[in-house]
Amino acid sequence: SQQGEEDPQALSIQEGENATMNCSYKTSINNLQWYRQNSGRGLVHLILIRSNEREKHSGRLRVTLDTSKKSSSLLITASRAADTASYFCVVPKRGSGNTGKLIFGQGTTLQVKP
Amino acid sequence: DAMVIQNPRYQVTQFGKPVTLSCSQTLNHNVMYWYQQKSxxxxxxxxxxxxxxxNNEADTPDNFQSRRPNTSFCFLDIRSPGLGDAAMYLCATSRMRATDAGETQYFGPGTRLLVL
Structure with a gap:
């Protein structure tokens, strides 16, 4: 399976702390995306990083990509209670040409305690 | 705001009774997807x-069908729901489907299906 695998499966931190989630995948990719899912807003795209990029920032989010290790990390700085959600690492499905299929990892459940 | 809308948010059906879930989008995207997400x-x-x-996935049961009468609407039909079909059903859209370019998918809030 080329599915991304997130680590840890669950993470609990205090508000204001940083949260780091890791993702590993098995096949070569051209891009990797992170999505967030919570009960209020459903699944929302957070950030996309391309294979020729090593790091990308968006507000309090920092994503890294190491294609040699087939891994990515998502860092959320100065976490807030509203960041409580599941975070999914998502890679394109290989061998499907231009079909737009995405493969979701199992996700990391983040709880930010106020 | 442009968005993906799913109705209803919660659907209760009986074992074996056909059910249809709806999705509409105001993004004018070319691609619409249906996902199943279990707990x-x-x-x-x-x-x-x-x-x-x-485009059907190889492992999607025949029990699941879909219709897209126009750009804005897409329906998921479950012909004979079983207990194992209870799940959250997510509709998503993307402008194009080129995976290499990294197309973002925009998701609706989902419909939670309960089968009694």
Whole structure:
């Protein structure tokens, strides 16, 4: 399976702390995306990083990509209670040409305690 | 705001009774997807439409069908729901389907299906 695998499966931190989630995948990719899912807003795209990029920032989010290790990390700085959600690492499905299929990892459940 | 809308948010059906879930989008995107997500699991793609071109996943049961009468609407039909079909059903859209370019998918809030 080329599915991304997130680590840890669950993470609990205090508000204001940083949260780091890791993702590993098995096949070569051209891009990797992170999505967030919570009960209020459903699944929302957070950030996309391309294979020729090593790091990308968006507000309090920092994503890294190491294609040699087939891994990515998502860092959320100065976490807030509203960041409580599941975070999914998502890679394109290989061998499907231009079909737009995405493969979701199992996700990391983040709880930010106020 | 442009968005993906799913109705209803919660659907209760009886074992074996056909049910239809609806999705509409105001993004004017070419591609619409249906995912099934069971509790504490990742979303699993059932099928997608690229314009009017239907693409079924190999492991999607025949019990699941879809219709896209126009650009804005897409329906998921479950012909004979079983207890194992109870799940969250997510509709998503993307402008194009080129995976190499990294197309973002925009998701609706989902319909939670309960089968009694």
């Amino acid at each position: 504490s699991q990742a979303p699993k793609l059932l099928f997608h439409y690229y314009d009017k071109d239907f």
